[in-house]
Amino acid sequence: QKRENIRSLTMSGHVGFESLPDQLVNRSIQQGFCFNILCVGETGIGKSTLIDTLFNTNFEDHESSHFCPHVRLKAQTYELQESNVRLKLTIVNTVGFGDQINKEESYQPIVDYIDAQFEAYLQEELKIKRSLFNYHDSRVHACLYFISPTGHSLKTLDLLAMKSLDSKVNIIPVIAKADAISKTELQKFKIKLMSELVSNGVQIYQFPTDDETVAKINASMNGHLPFAVVGSMDEVKVGNKLVKARQYPWGVVQVENENHCDFVKLREMLICTNMEDLREQTHTRHYELYRRCKLEEMGFADVGPENKPLSLQETYEAKRHEIYGERQRKEDEMKQMFVQRVKEKEAILKEAERELQAKFEHLKRVHQEERMKLEEKRRLLEEEIISFSKKKATSEIYQNQTFMGSNLKKDKDRKNSNFM
């Protein structure tokens, strides 16, 4: 570590940078805040009721059916204001969680949703002209994971889901409908759940103990996890006060009574004490991890071979070079292949031509032979004709002679008879 050459000085009067924190506060108030909660839990486990109770308002979320073929995530954004602080609150609810036969299909959409919000933020960050200042950050800051109050152990689905979410989001597990479990059972159940989470290596969100103003309360609250909560918007008269409660034939469960459940603890920890830490952890731990993996996947690294520091530009140039080389190689390969193919085709054509030529020669020869044979026949015929003509001529002469001879004989005979 290099020792920096910094000197401490004292000023002789007020300058005013002590107001810097106030400037920061004013700026933040003007800008407003944003907080995003993801509620993961089975259909009807009490997600909407708890969120309504936490923010003391009616978000008017509709009931979902148990027959969804897939898990869906439904995000809804609201503007809330408390004194002069504006909060843009997004509630993301899982719809149909745990209703599928294939358990993996139940939590994969949640993982995908969280990643998609990180990806959107990363894309904004990587833009040349970015507007992170007024960007609507949809990254999930807290995941309330609703565990059913069975008193047994965690379901496989819960373990699998939490295991695949814990590196992406701050998980705050809660035991839902905690009025359904007795006090002694609840203590055992909490211990069992925590030991199961630990033995399965599931990292849940721990309230931070490094800031001394909240270290004590946070440390003690970490010991109460997972919070056992009861939700209700119904008001019941207890003593002479109206309180949020659930009324049963045998008595009243008061939501905000710490002897009845941990609702107040959850509200304190989630909203009053650690909302900023949840936001910060999301940015500096979970998003940072996503960003790192994503950039490494894209081939970026801070150090090159032999641990030499590597700038983004160098990586980019190297990558471009590599891609260019690869393209050149592919191009050459294709050219060679083309030439090879042309050669093959040419050879095939030449072979065909040769065959055709041979066939032609053969036919020519056959034709020639045939012609010669015919010539021979003709010659023989002509010879025959000539000899026949000769014969004919001879026989004509002979005939003539015979004819004349017989005429002479006739004349002689006639003369003779005349003389007789």
Ligand code: GTP
């Ligand atoms: P979906 O959005 O349809 O999945 O349901 P949800 O998880 O939002 O549950 P919701 O808040 O609609 O509650 C379902 C039922 O459980 C309602 O009848 C609520 O009154 C009841 N309920 C909610 N919270 C509690 C609780 O803490 N204890 C008990 N016993 N019942 C509760």
Ligand code: MG
């Ligand atoms: Mg609901």
